[in-house]
Amino acid sequence: MVNQSPEYLLAQWLDNALSNEERRAFEALCVSDADFAATVQNATQLNVAAEQFSAPPMPAWNKNASFIAPDKPRWWQWQGLPAVSMAMSVVAMVMVISGFSVQVADGRVTLGFGSAAPEGLSETQVAALVNQRISDYQQSNQAMFTQYVNALKQQQQENSTQLAQYLLTSSRQERREDFAELVQFINQQRDDDQRYYARQLTHLQREINAIDDGYSAVTE
């Protein structure tokens, strides 16, 4: 069954997709329907007009206004920075490990790492120089230590003498004081004895006197 709607037939005709039956229906409609025929004719005219359409020249318009540049990342946000840092680190390590050394005599470009010797001195001379310096250093150290030990020894002797003298002095004084205390104690003891004997004699005299008094009474 052919779709005979004018819209469909016109659309198929415009797309150049009419089947034989649809073409027959289309042509029949063009003959029978004046409005449809005029519409088809108008479409044909419009097709030609579209092909021949001439517009005025393009005005100068601000194309820049339509472009919004994306934010550019800062240099420290550059993605290659970590890789470059890593590469530089590796290069530095290689230079250090390999004893990197560049010397240009007259141009005075001297780069060096590791054990490169100073200009004008051989390795033996450097070793001798180092040994000489070490020997001097040892000798000066030894002299200084000897001087230090002697000073310590002398100070120790002085301290010992002072201590002995102090001990002697203090022990004499203590002995003197001890003897004085002993003499004082003995004297005090003798005083006490004398008082004791005096009291004993007094008591004895009283008893004798009492006996004498009793005897006298009896005899009387």
Add this chain to the structure above:
Amino acid sequence: MFEKRDEQLIEQALKGNKKAWFALIKRYETGIYQYGIRMTGSTHDAADLMQDIFIAVFKSLSNFRGDGSFKAWLYRIAHFRCIEFYRRKRPDTNLDEDQELSCERPGPEHTLITDITSQSLTHAMQRLPLTQRAVIELKFFGQFTFDEIAEQLGISSNTVKSRLYSALSKLKLDLEVEHG
């Protein structure tokens, strides 16, 4: 010399390549400008609309997924911007299907279109409702298929055919008048 594909230019423009974006504009600006003339009937409005369209296209450029042609995507945005343009210009006007926009008298800029047929056609198209004008524009000038037009306008293919038929019926009279 081989021309770069639209997708390549878009990719470069998204990365900030201004030359690529300008190359893309150069490729389509004439078509969009003429679209604007036929849709608005004014060269000044067409220039404004063209700039508006390309600004909108650049802002949405990252959303272009490449599942259809860039041209179809561009004209879809152009259609939305055109509707927006009319809403701004005539806020009280209903842009529904059956609503016809009254034709303004051709201004002095209309005479810039020197070809009489083109001038008559532009004038005649202004008598059509915006929705029918868009179908005529996309079919006869954009050379899109009915399915592509339906997708761009968000309507069915049958509706597109119906609108085209109605537009042609009406435009017929206008062309006759213009030629008369």
